[in-house]
Amino acid sequence: MNALLKRVWTGLAATLVVSLAAVVMPDHIQIADDGRVHLGAPVSTPSPSSAEPEPEFTSPPLTRDAVDETIRTAIGAAGLDPAQGRPVGAAGADAKRTGWTAVREKSAAQAEMNAVCADLERQGWKSNPNPKGDSPDASRSYKRGGWYLLVSTRGKTQAPSTTSTVTDSQTYLTLAAFQLNLSDLPLPDITVRIG
Incomplete structure (x- = not known):
């Protein structure tokens, strides 16, 4: 029973993290064809022939x-x-x-x-x-x-x-x-x- 509860809570926690990340940082969510969801930096590496993506605009923090x-x-x-x-x-x-x-x-x-x-x-x-x-x-x-x-x-x-x-x-x-x-x-x- 404890193992089942642990799996349920782990699944709920994972779903919460994925949902939150999808709302806050949609560019950092990747869903593979096999149903795996990856959070964080992109895992794919660009091919040498592809152009470099433009960096996201950043500016110093404002008061x-x-x-x-x-x-x-x-x-x-x-x-x-x-x-x-x-x-x-x-x-x-x-x-x-x-x-x-x-x-x-x-x-x-x-x-x-x-x-x-x-x-x-x-x-x-x-x-x-x-x-x-x-x-x-x-x-x-x-x-x-x-x-x-x-x-x-x-x-x-x-x-x-x-x-x-x-x-x-x-x-x-x-x-x-x-x-x-x-x-x-x-x-x-x-x-x-x-x-």
């Missing part, structure tokens, strides 16, 4: 103050006044999360979001598309220096506060940033046979 400045600059580049919105989280309350949100007219929000995104790219933020969540018209994701930043416009029904006075012609323009340092979470090389 919350630097991210706050990035957000203010991008908002200003869109022709908006940062003081007319409100910060997401109080300054200094959470060193790993920050942002800004403001009520905007729907007719202008898309152009403002496009301008914000263009300035983020100018500042060196790289697109980090989420195929299940991003929509060019409603939200876009970026990453840089251990931070992830989501720029979105969202309607009245998804307003952050039930006391907000958003009309049918208005929406929110929101920049939400959070720090996630995956290098602090070492991922061991594990091979699991499923089936």
Whole structure:
């Protein structure tokens, strides 16, 4: 009985590790034809004739103050006044999360979001598309220096506060940033046979 429980718990743990790794680091998951799942660095070696893959963009870690400045600059580049919105989280309350949100007219929000995104790219933020969540018209994701930043416009029904006075012609323009340092979470090389 103990051996059976041990196998069940081992299987559950392996499934959890594979699921977590697939969400956090999809480029580090490989499933072989025989059903083996490999986590960690790629096991295949490129052929000498194949071109070298481009290294993933990396940048030095950013502080919350630097991210706050990035957000203010991008908002200003869109022709908006940062003081007319409100910060997401109080300054200094959470060193790993920050942002800004403001009520905007729907007719202008898309152009403002496009301008914000263009300035983020100018500042060196790289697109980090989420195929299940991003929509060019409603939200876009970026990453840089251990931070992830989501720029979105969202309607009245998804307003952050039930006391907000958003009309049918208005929406929110929101920049939400959070720090996630995956290098602090070492991922061991594990091979699991499923089936």
